[in-house]
Amino acid sequence: xxxxxxxxxxxxxxxxxxxxxxxxxxxxxxxxxxxxxxxxxxxxxxxxxxxxxxxxxxxxxxxxxxxxxxxxxxxxxxxxxxxxxxxxxxxxxxxxxxxxxxxxxxxxxxxxxxxxxxxxxxxxxxxxxxxxxxxxxxxxxxxxxxxxxxxxxxxxxxxxxxxxxxxxxxxxxxxxxx
Numbered sequence: 125x126x127x128x129x130x131x132x133x134x135x136x137x138x139x140x141x142x143x144x145x146x147x148x149x150x151x152x153x154x155x156x157x158x159x160x161x162x163x164x165x166x167x168x169x170x171x172x173x174x175x176x177x178x179x180x181x182x183x184x185x186x187x188x189x190x191x192x193x194x195x196x197x198x199x200x201x202x203x204x205x206x207x208x209x210x211x212x213x214x215x216x217x218x219x220x221x222x223x224x225x226x227x228x229x230x231x232x233x234x235x236x237x238x239x240x241x242x243x244x245x246x247x248x249x250x251x252x253x254x255x256x257x258x259x260x261x262x263x264x265x266x267x268x269x270x271x272x273x274x275x276x277x278x279x280x281x282x283x284x285x286x287x288x289x290x291x292x293x294x295x296x297x298x299x300x301x302x
Contacts, residue, residue, distance in 0.1 A: 134167040141173040145180050156181065160189040168208060175211035179218060187219040196233040213238040221245040227253040 141159065144151055151159070159181075162174035175195075178186045195216070197209045213234035220230040220242060227250045230242060239257075242250045 134165070134170050137162060137165070138167075138169045138173050141170070141177045145173065145177045148180070151177070151181055151183075156183055156186060160186050163190060163195065163212075164193060168205060172205075172208040172211050175208060175215050178215045179211060182218055182222075184222050184224070187215060187222055188224050190215050191219050191225045197235045198233065209235050210237065214241060217242045217245055220250075231257050 141162070143149065144155070159174050159177050162170050163178065165171050165174065175190075178190060190212070195212050197213050200209050202209065216225060216230050216234050217238055219225045220227055225233075227242060227246050231239070231253055234242070239254045243254055
């Protein structure tokens with residue numbers, strides 16, 4: 125792998141990490157260090173394969189590196205970077221399970237699709253944090269005033285809480301027909 129990194133061979137890096145990941149080959153300490161650097165690669169396939177290998181090894185040093193480097197699912201494209209979002213989110217959940225990041229900080233950085241895994245790995249600590257996060261994302265309807273309910277549509281839910289919700293028409297009476 126070191127030669128492929130030195131040559132800038134992204135395809136080779138992807139292949140080596142994918143092989144190690146899917147064959148469950150033991151990864152040497154030197155290779156683990158290299159993987160720790162590759163989750164920041166400019167190449168998307170290299171990043172998601174490095175993140176997948178980090179998940180497979182559950183190496184505390186690699187998980188801690190991911191936490192310290194600030195990897196986050198926010199800002200990634202849910203269509204073209206879906207595998208990176210999934211692998212990175214799962215790796216952060218494993219980091220939380222190892223006590224390297226709190227459940228609350230983990231929730232700030234992972235995709236909604238991995239909330240269940242966080243609850244599975246952390247138990248009661250994560251249940252409360254996830255419940256609070258979901259409760260905050262659902263607007264409270266305004267009481268009925270003069271026979272009119274101010275909030276009549278269910279909220280739009282997005283995997284990307286950091287972006288405007290494209291396609292959501294809001295919670296007003298005019299947009300009742302979706």
